[in-house]
Amino acid sequence: MNKTYSVIGVGNIARAFLSALSGLSGKFAVPNSTVTLYNRTEAKISDLKKAGYNTVCTPYDAAMAGDIIFLGVKPQNLKEIFSILRDGGADLSGKLIISPCAGVTCEDLARLSGCSAVIRIMPNTPMQIGRGVTEICRSASVSDKDYQYICRVFSMCGEVITVSEEEMNAMTAATSSAVALVYRLICAFADGAKQYGATNAQVESAVAKTFIGAAEMLMSSDKSADELVAAVRSPKGATEQALLVFDEKNIDGIIAEAIKACADRCAELGSEYGA
Numbered sequence: 606m607n608k609t610y611s612v613i614g615v616g617n618i619a620r621a622f623l624s625a626l627s628g629l630s631g632k633f634a635v636p637n638s639t640v641t642l643y644n645r646t647e648a649k650i651s652d653l654k655k656a657g658y659n660t661v662c663t664p665y666d667a668a669m670a671g672d673i674i675f676l677g678v679k680p681q682n683l684k685e686i687f688s689i690l691r692d693g694g695a696d697l698s699g700k701l702i703i704s705p706c707a708g709v710t711c712e713d714l715a716r717l718s719g720c721s722a723v724i725r726i727m728p729n730t731p732m733q734i735g736r737g738v739t740e741i742c743r744s745a746s747v748s749d750k751d752y753q754y755i756c757r758v759f760s761m762c763g764e765v766i767t768v769s770e771e772e773m774n775a776m777t778a779a780t781s782s783a784v785a786l787v788y789r790l791i792c793a794f795a796d797g798a799k800q801y802g803a804t805n806a807q808v809e810s811a812v813a814k815t816f817i818g819a820a821e822m823l824m825s826s827d828k829s830a831d832e833l834v835a836a837v838r839s840p841k842g843a844t845e846q847a848l849l850v851f852d853e854k855n856i857d858g859i860i861a862e863a864i865k866a867c868a869d870r871c872a873e874l875g876s877e878y879g880a
């Protein structure tokens with residue numbers, strides 16, 4: 606699929622996208638020379654220039670260079686970018702836009718950009734090590750062929766899950782922002798162990814490996830998470846005491862509240878920066 610690419614805003618997520626593109630091979634291969642990059646701070650992409658990517662000095666030049674435009678900026682930066690493109694007379698119709706911007710809908714992106722073909726993605730940072738989860742949805746103008754191709758690109762950095770646009774904000778909370786919540790939980794488990802006597806240097810990595818092992822066991826098991834909890838919890842045993850504290854403090858309710866706060870903020874970002 607001999608398409609050219611542009612990336613506007615080359616931070617963490619855009620770099621993971623570039624790694625995914627460079628992982629494609631055979632008839633899907635995307636040479637670095639067919640990818641044009643623009644970043645506000647040019648010095649931060651000098652390594653990519655050395656690696657053979659085209660770099661340009663304006664978002665306009667980037668947008669005009671590629672058939673597929675990846676928006677690697679924050680939602681707060683979208684209006685500024687699109688106003689520069691509009692003022693320059695950029696015609697984006699016929700292109701495809703990919704956006705990871707939280708909360709901003711396909712419809713808003715189409716209106717702001719003048720490009721009706723929009724794919725929204727919600728990746729997470731483990732995509733940087735090929736273990737990400739990316740939710741994806743599209744506007745009606747995106748062809749099946751283009752959509753499947755972009756799903757293939759993101760599958761280079763982990764799982765790709767098609768969702769409805771209505772689900773995006775909740776899934777952003779549960780799989781994208783959730784990465785930070787999981788890190789907090791890992792720290793809290795390790796700190797708790799330290800408070801009650803653990804002194805070895807591997808506490809944090811042991812806890813992290815416990816999260817990985819528990820998650821991988823759930824994925825490879827035909828049992829539900831609740832059934833696996835029951836398998837560890839023995840009546841009047843030690844695990845039961847810990848679970849009773851979770852119940853007493855309503856940990857499920859606390860996490861549901863955190864998910865709601867995050868999903869609500871996504872909706873606000875969409876209203877503030879997509880309108």
Ligand SMILES: NC(=O)c1ccc[n+]([C@@H]2O[C@H](COP(=O)([O-])OP(=O)(O)OC[C@H]3O[C@@H](n4cnc5c(N)ncnc54)[C@H](OP(=O)(O)O)[C@@H]3O)[C@@H](O)[C@H]2O)c1
Nearest residue numbers: 614615616617618645646677678679680682705706707728
């Ligand atoms: N990080 C995550 O876990 C995550 C997960 C899912 C989705 N997302 C979404 O992905 C997007 C990018 O996030 P990120 O974590 O990659 O952010 P990031 O690392 O902060 O990268 C943002 C990049 O945009 C550049 N930029 C800012 N304003 C610009 C402008 N006007 N023109 C061109 N470039 C501009 C910044 O340039 P400078 O070098 O000048 O700062 C920076 O390189 C966001 O919309 C975010 O909501 C992030």
